[in-house]
Amino acid sequence: MNFIFSEETDFSTNRVIDWLYYYNSKYEKFIGYGESKDLYTFNDKKYSITFGGKNNIESNSIFTNNENVNINSTWFRRPYKYADHFSSDFDYEENAYPAGKLHNAINSRFKVFWDFIGYKLEEYHHLGSFQTNSLNKPIVLHEAQKLGLIIPKTIVTNSLDDLHSFFIDCNKKIITKSIHEVIIDHRHEIKKDEFIFLYQMTKLITELDDDVPKIFAPSLFQEYIDKEYEIRTIYINGECYSAAIFSQLNEQTEIDMRNRDANRPSRYIPYKLDDSIENKLHKLMIKLGLKFGAIDLIKSKDGEYYFLEINPVGQYGDVSMICNYYLHKKIAEYLVNTAN
Template identity: 30%
Template sequence: MAILIVTHSQDNVSPHWVARALALRGERVYRFDTDLFPTGLQLSLDERGGGRLSGPEGVLALSEISAVWYRRNATGGRIPRELAPRLRNPSVEESRRLVFGMLAALGVFQLDALETLRRAEHKPLQLALARALGLEVPRTLMTNDPEEVRAFAASCPEGVVTKMMSSFAVHDARGREQVVFTTPLDARELEELEGLELCPMTFQERLAKRLELRVTVVGERVMAAAIDSQALPGAREDWRREGLALVDAWMPYTLPEPVRARVLGLMDALGLNYGAFDFIVTPEGRHVFLEVNPAGEFMWLMRHPGLPIDEALADVLTGREARRLGPKPLAGGSGALTFQ
């Protein structure tokens, strides 16, 4: 039997660390670098869900897979870009459909299944569930209506910040990558709001910060780390702006038990076995939930402050620790959300 790690060849060392932890538990690991498919790796699948993978890691019968860690996807990444779009686009799409179809047909535990990940990525759902579970969340508006934004900003005494629901970068005229960070809006920017009619954005009340937290949850294990994002001027609105400068400064952090319990409740409601949570700790000590990334990065946290995330992932993948097999309705209700 084998555990399948789904990633790509340009990933960082995280899959290697998890593979090492699995090997120490006596498990065979097969790494599926999706960017090698279909140009450098073969996948065959029949009507019964059987088949095999064949590539740099050797040959793996799909029937041998006992669990899947779905981390990253770059299927079709090496299909020549010089290929005409009318040919390249369907080639990428058919390749993706075969990979996703294979995962759906496996019938084994996955951390986490694609349908679970896609549902959990919805930020409005995350905020609604977190609020229903008793986590404090920022006042939030997601819209393409400039007048709504201005009215919302006027109701926020400390101002507003804007952010995107997805993590992505834009490229300038010279092809340089420009990451879209959380950004405060001043009065002039609120008057302009150019482009909002083309792309809706998220607006939240601006909160004073004492610390920012990254809370990594694997199964039932909650591992928290804190950063003093106010130590560097460039990091005060979004610590990622100074991520490299702060990478050695992350500290272990103990969540208050009520917050920890609600974090696990949100994992249950979303059906996730892995989640990377972002919190703000205010000067008064309030813990404000921002979001959970179902496939968030964790590599730097294993170095500083040394969180054993690879060990926790290996334990869940091998069934040594409890697994979530799907979303659970909120306690005391039918699972439906009520918005007030």
């Protein structure tokens, strides 16, 4: 049995599942709380994980319909740790314990349970990490720099004065992006059945408005790098699969390639990074304890490779499909073949 921790609508997961079917390998997909009637429910299984005592005899067992589930491998594609099925199923009665407090208690207990299950499953053959589904951007940038990768000039600050000095130092062209993940996008109704859509991208700053407060929450800024092209590298268990993306040719994708232009998609070509860069990325992934990651780099007009960031649960379908890397097949083979 291959366990997959993911989301309801992650197309890459489904492509891998297609290949698992092809290899006649069973799978079970777990998706998170809030995603309605998922394919996994806690109550249809029996879990027992035994350990300790003088002889320290350890045993793990998961039963479905009285059948022991033989764990082959686990893919922590996009793990969600708060699979609480109680709140959505339970109708509160008048004399029930306050819903908020009960919900909080149940949720925190589930988190411990899921963390423990994830910790145990990482003892088996696995790809991805249950613990690491987001990274600390400034720490990753620091670690990348320590390993010899070039990173853009960066400042984390809460001071407008210091930001202003940095802005001047970077020739009045800087970018601002979230220090963590982007804010969850939002559809806002402006008239009946008419909407605006709010979402976060990397933004270019070419002037600092007068109305910016002197102090704001600590934020991340980087110098703007004039790019020749972008490189997206999908790292899977020691191998790098890269694509050069000519996002700078379209104004809409120039600053952030995620702002895709449906009528004029960016051109991708398969790309081989220099061995020295690949070796440094490999060392960085080992340092971060990751076997999978979507890594963003820039090849600048001055000929340098700039490391930007790693998404440990990033999308890779575009790179796989356009560059013919067959990454879904490779991931399925990695899960099926426990010897690798």
